[in-house]
Amino acid sequence: MTTVAISKVTSKGRITLPREIREGLDVHEGEDLALQEVAEGIVILFKAPITRQHLAERLLDSLVVGIGQEAEKLGIRNESDLDALVKVLRKRSFEERYGGR
Secondary structure, three states, X not given: OOOOOOOXXXXXXXXXXXXXXXXXXXXXXXXXXXXXXXXXXXXXXEEOOOOHHHXXXXXXXXXXXXXXXXXXXXXXXXXXXXXXXHHHHHHHHHHHHHOOO
């Protein structure tokens, strides 16, 4: 079950992690938490320790999601749309780099 709680940010940038969340994550005083911004206004909290590989995988996942959202905004809905855009960008890059040879 997903728990949603509201906390205020103090002048020092601190927030209180509500008891329900602490208990759900089995988080205790002095333990580290990892925070990851995945979209505007959305942050995921992980109980640390988190390995570099695990963090890299989560960051890559969020990057893929973000790219997908931006692609949809540009009208890219399927692989053929993406292939067409890649061709245009490769051509533009080649022309910029080599002067349109």
